Amino acid sequence: MIFRSFVLALTAAAAMAPSVHAQAQPAWPTRPITLVVPQAAGGTNDIVGRLVAQKLGEVLGTSAVVDNRPGAGGNIGTQLVAKGPKDGYTLLMTISSTQAINPSLYKNPGFDPIKDFKPVALVGSVPNVLLVNPAFPAKNLSELITLAKAKDAAYQYASAGNGTLNHLLGEMLNSMAGIRLQHVPYKGVAPAMNDVMGGQLPIVFASLPSALSQIKAGKLRALAVSGEKRSPALPDVPAIGELVPGYNGTLWIGLFAPADVSADVLAKLQDGMRKALASPELRQKLEAQGVEIAPPTSPEQFEKLMQDDLAKWGRIVKTSGASVD
Known part of the structure; x- marks a missing residue:
């Protein structure tokens, strides 16, 4: 009887061991x-x-x-x-x-x-958007490309900085569309957009979330989005890929x-x-x-x-x- 009770006690202890061990391991996450x-x-x-x-x-x-x-x-x-x-x-x-x-x-x-x-x-x-000052003569991407090809001195475009995505989007457009836009780096997209809105430069690439309010307010004109297809947030704005096949900078x-x-x-x-x-x-x-x-x-x-x-x-x-x- 004593032996049987001992075996039963061991069995019960063994059955409880995993749950005790599991309780010792705190569930993740336990903090922010x-x-x-x-x-x-x-x-x-x-x-x-x-x-x-x-x-x-x-x-x-x-x-x-x-x-x-x-x-x-x-x-x-x-x-x-x-x-x-x-x-x-x-x-x-x-x-x-x-x-x-x-x-x-x-x-x-x-x-x-x-x-x-x-x-x-x-x-x-998130697509970037090719934006221009509202007074800029090009009303769409096709007109911008035509103007850029005809102009002796390159139009300048602003970016958030050297090597940023919106810098490279301009370089990719230069290469694929056969134009020459001159890059001007800024320390962030906000000052770049501010100078384009102020008329210091005509063109900027900016991410859609950072530019959407300025587009809706009429402070910047959207010529095209940088993906292969249009953005649901700007359904009336064409994609660069519609005019320049293969262009995709999402x-x-x-x-x-x-x-x-x-x-x-x-x-x-x-x-x-x-x-x-x-x-x-x-x-x-x-x-x-x-x-x-x-x-x-x-x-x-x-x-x-x-x-x-x-x-x-x-x-x-x-x-x-x-x-x-």
Whole structure:
């Protein structure tokens, strides 16, 4: 009887052991999550990051906050996440211009976009817009190309800085349309747009979310969007690809985790983002900013997109001769 009672006690203890062990492992997440945005507040990535952070926090049962770490074209914030904690509480909300262009633009950007990160979710894409001052004589892209080909001195176009996406969009248009627009770099897209609105320069490329209010107010005229197709936010504005076949300069926005994050935490993040992006409320808010929500995309598909963009923009950077170092 004593032996039987001892065996039963051992059996009960063994059955309880897994649950005791499981209780000792706290569920993830147990504290707030930080989405590092390697661009300044008020830009496209910041706008999208704050909307995504709010919904992701709700889905995961915690809070998620945005931490803006601008500098070096996005390299500073990206390095911070690559070299930071691998526990899933510090993530990178970034854009293709930083993740896919900077490795070609900088001799040492301080991170490897493939080796240092794991894709969590592709959020969506945002076209840039080719904008002109309302007094500029060209009313559409065809007229701009005609004027640019006829003019001896090149028209100037503003960008957010040397090597930025809106700089390279102009270089790609020069190459593919056979024109010569002269690049003038600024320290950010806001001052670039301000000078075009003020008449100091005639042309600027800017992301749709950052320019939409000025377009609607009539302060800037949109000639074309930079994708292969029109944007639902500007259905009457043609795509550059309609006139210049093959032209496509759409910006994507995505969430990444450090490469060494545990598989369990990564899976929870990926599932959380799937649920967040399925939210009609979040989708409506993003679409109102000109973001085209990505179709369901696996992490493998997202990584393939990034590898393709690394090759594409690497060729454009080489052709343009752009360099920050």
